[in-house]
Amino acid sequence: MQTHPAELSVGHPRRGPIGLIVETLVSIGERRRLIWYLASSSIRRNEGKSVLGNAWLILDPTLQLAIYYLLVGVVLRRPEPAFPLFLFAAILPWRWFTMAITSATESVRREGRVMQQIAFPQIVLPAAAIVSSVASFIFGLIPLGALYLVYPERLSVWVLTIPAIMLVQVLWTLPLAIALSAVNVFVQDFSNLVKHGLRLAFYVSPALFSFDRLTDIAGNYPPLDTILLLNPMVWILNAYRSVLYAGESPDWIALLITGLTSIPFTLLSIYLFRRLSPSFAKVL
Amino acid sequence: MGIRYDLKRSRRKVARKAATQYERLDERGRFWALRGVTLRVESGESLAVIGPNGAGKSTLLKVLAGIIAPDEGTAEVRGSIATLLKLEAGFDDELNAEENILLVGEYLGIPAPEMRRRIPEILEFADIGEFSNAPARTYSAGMRARLGFSVATSIEPDVLLLDEVLSTGDEAFKEKSRKRMVDLMKKARAIVYVTHDLDAAEEFCTRAIQIENGRVIADGTASDVIGAYRKRSLK
Numbered sequence: 001m002q003t004h005p006a007e008l009s010v011g012h013p014r015r016g017p018i019g020l021i022v023e024t025l026v027s028i029g030e031r032r033r034l035i036w037y038l039a040s041s042s043i044r045r046n047e048g049k050s051v052l053g054n055a056w057l058i059l060d061p062t063l064q065l066a067i068y069y070l071l072v073g074v075v076l077r078r079p080e081p082a083f084p085l086f087l088f089a090a091i092l093p094w095r096w097f098t099m100a101i102t103s104a105t106e107s108v109r110r111e112g113r114v115m116q117q118i119a120f121p122q123i124v125l126p127a128a129a130i131v132s133s134v135a136s137f138i139f140g141l142i143p144l145g146a147l148y149l150v151y152p153e154r155l156s157v158w159v160l161t162i163p164a165i166m167l168v169q170v171l172w173t174l175p176l177a178i179a180l181s182a183v184n185v186f187v188q189d190f191s192n193l194v195k196h197g198l199r200l201a202f203y204v205s206p207a208l209f210s211f212d213r214l215t216d217i218a219g220n221y222p223p224l225d226t227i228l229l230l231n232p233m234v235w236i237l238n239a240y241r242s243v244l245y246a247g248e249s250p251d252w253i254a255l256l257i258t259g260l261t262s263i264p265f266t267l268l269s270i271y272l273f274r275r276l277s278p279s280f281a282k283v284l
Numbered sequence: 285m286g287i288r289y290d291l292k293r294s295r296r297k298v299a300r301k302a303a304t305q306y307e308r309l310d311e312r313g314r315f316w317a318l319r320g321v322t323l324r325v326e327s328g329e330s331l332a333v334i335g336p337n338g339a340g341k342s343t344l345l346k347v348l349a350g351i352i353a354p355d356e357g358t359a360e361v362r363g364s365i366a367t368l369l370k371l372e373a374g375f376d377d378e379l380n381a382e383e384n385i386l387l388v389g390e391y392l393g394i395p396a397p398e399m400r401r402r403i404p405e406i407l408e409f410a411d412i413g414e415f416s417n418a419p420a421r422t423y424s425a426g427m428r429a430r431l432g433f434s435v436a437t438s439i440e441p442d443v444l445l446l447d448e449v450l451s452t453g454d455e456a457f458k459e460k461s462r463k464r465m466v467d468l469m470k471k472a473r474a475i476v477y478v479t480h481d482l483d484a485a486e487e488f489c490t491r492a493i494q495i496e497n498g499r500v501i502a503d504g505t506a507s508d509v510i511g512a513y514r515k516r517s518l519k
Contacts, residue, residue: 009443010350011360034390041387045378114374117367118391119350278353281346 010119020274021267027121034120038128043135057139061092065143072208080210082151082245085144089244090207090237092140093169097233098198100133104177105184105194112284122277123270126181130173137166144244156247165239165250168259172232175265182273185280205233206241232258308498317343318498319356325491330475332485332506334513335495341478344495345369345445348476363442363473366392368433377421381407381431384420388435402438409464410434411457430457437464444472448479486510 015023028035043054065088073083080086107125108115115122141162148155184190204227206214211234218225228234235258239250308316318340325331333341346352347359349367374388385406389399407416410431415423423431446465469475469488479485485492485506492509494502502509 007362009361009363009365010348011358031390031393033396034393037387037390041376041379041383045376114391116346116351117369118374118388119365119367120391120393281351 017271021270024123024270031124035124035128039132042132058142061140062143085147085151086245088144089241093240094207096137099136100130100173104129105180105191108181108185115281126177154247158243168255169236171259171262175269178273179269182276206237211238316498321500325474327473329491330489332489332492333478339495340498341495345447345478349445365443366439366441367445368436369447375420378419381416385435406434406438442473444475446477482510
């Protein structure tokens, strides 16, 4: 048997905001294996159920692209040159963003049963949702790569900067995912609101249209143009499009500012999560 | 050295007024699953918690397990904890037995190599045979319970929290699990055992408390408290 004095395992003294945030960040580090395990098992879980299995990771974005291509390219006749690539460069990251947010919003509520039985840092649940959503983006890069066979002139070395843009996107996904996952435990209506919120955000982001067209339109409705510039996804999608479609360097300064401004929101969301988390097991 | 519980007056708000006894509501209409509970379990003690359904026994265990925090007062536990609150804690329907064992280990914060080392033993004890390669959704209720029991009891904790688990599975497994419980109770430094099985409580525990309507109404040696409880419920 161990002879060391037993450590305090339940009943740590209440901490202030900074203490809570630090404690949470440490617990994320300590439980990275759990995050990884939860994420990878959620990917494997989907594979067993369908005939095509993980092929859907590639088929899904391809079909989505086809639909938007028909809608915007053929029906609305608004094509930019190399339109499929133009669309895909923004729709693929947007799709990742949507999946991360929707699955994270449900993540804590979904594991209610486990929380009734085991005490663990619940912050790992939204974190795992984000990690597993990365897979959908990575696999989506395969059909994207295939598009370069059609438009080889669009491929440039700047493609290699994608991880940096992904990082900025994760930085902005985090505060939203964490805050929504906590609030959704108490008010389930949030998962419905999130769906529509994301759809609205999609149309005020340069996904179907170019940034220039979007600012043109927004310029006619004064408050809208400022709101547009405050949307972090605008800058993130712009960066993807520069790199994947225009074959040029992303706007590093805009990316850096976008990334840095996410940090206070992330800390705030962690604090919110930790203030609400003691009640999770009571409510679920 | 030792394990200490300083549980004072924990409470639980539930908006479940319809099914509530009025004496458990406070002036603001909140429901107190437990209130005014002061309790200390020393190293080497095994405590039986008895009382009618809905008295707050399971809530007490959840507080001790760190699943819910007290709204009033404090609760402290020293040492590693193993909980058997419900069987099949943390199982994922789509994963097989081995993956589920690892998953639960991760939830509990047990290093993966250590958990991996225990897999053969856990599977052998659970005795689910060929099903260990099938996803958990295909398991019968008994198989799930046996696997849950094996996982939870494979961990050697300082503090063991049990909620009515000896009545698991068929007769053969019951006998086997009873043996293991006795083993565990010998190894653990402190045990809190919530049960309706008064015989088992008397057999395993040194001390007992009786909870009713969220308050501790009796505290003493297991034979005293359980004896008095038996007499009362016979009346």
